[in-house]
Amino acid sequence: MPKEEQIRHSILTVSGDEKIFPLIRRSIRNECIMSAEHRSSAVEARRCILERYYTIVVINSPLPDESGVEFAIDTASQCNASILLIVPAGIYAETVERAADHGIMVIEKPIPVHRINYMMRYLSARQSRLKKLELSVQAAEEKVQEIRLVDKAKFYLVEHRHMTEDEAHRYIGKQAMDHGTSRKRIAQEILDEEI
Numbered sequence: 001m002p003k004e005e006q007i008r009h010s011i012l013t014v015s016g017d018e019k020i021f022p023l024i025r026r027s028i029r030n031e032c033i034m035s036a037e038h039r040s041s042a043v044e045a046r047r048c049i050l051e052r053y054y055t056i057v058v059i060n061s062p063l064p065d066e067s068g069v070e071f072a073i074d075t076a077s078q079c080n081a082s083i084l085l086i087v088p089a090g091i092y093a094e095t096v097e098r099a100a101d102h103g104i105m106v107i108e109k110p111i112p113v114h115r116i117n118y119m120m121r122y123l124s125a126r127q128s129r130l131k132k133l134e135l136s137v138q139a140a141e142e143k144v145q146e147i148r149l150v151d152k153a154k155f156y157l158v159e160h161r162h163m164t165e166d167e168a169h170r171y172i173g174k175q176a177m178d179h180g181t182s183r184k185r186i187a188q189e190i191l192d193e194e195i
Helices: 020-026 042-053 068-076 087-101 115-158 166-177 183-194
Strands: 009-015 033-040 054-060 082-089 105-108
Touching: 009 020, 009 042, 020 033, 020 054, 020 115, 033 042, 042 054, 042 068, 054 068, 054 115, 068 082, 068 087, 082 087, 082 115, 087 105, 105 115, 115 166, 115 183, 166 183
Parallel strands: 009 033, 009 054, 054 082, 082 105
Antiparallel strands: none
């Protein structure tokens, strides 16, 4: 069985306390990290999210300029990043209630290091599954485009070269084999002749 391609993560840690950044960074294997950045406020982090895409966002609440909960909810609505929100024990239940419907994972402080490792592994696996799903959808969309293009070319052959639909289908397939190319490309060439 071929080895599965590992997704490389772009991680943003947002925390007024810089001590959490190394813990987050160490919790994912180096070969799985494309980039890891730390910002100390929601304002700085919002700017970063507008400029680039992150696969994982970790928010250590409260932030110097806001609680961090609104920032987490805003981030969840803007992108497909997996979000981990770390909150003080006193507001944990209330925060879970607000954040759960947005797909935000919430954990309470204090956090043992092994729990951070577990959470980051979970978020990494979630992003890998999302990436696979995205690639599957993209492949399906490309296949649908190819079918539409081939059907359009077959219709052209039926109308202008007086072939039957089966003859047009076989013609496109044979041309693709003879030229060592895709049916999509042959269909495109046929339609380009029409112009």
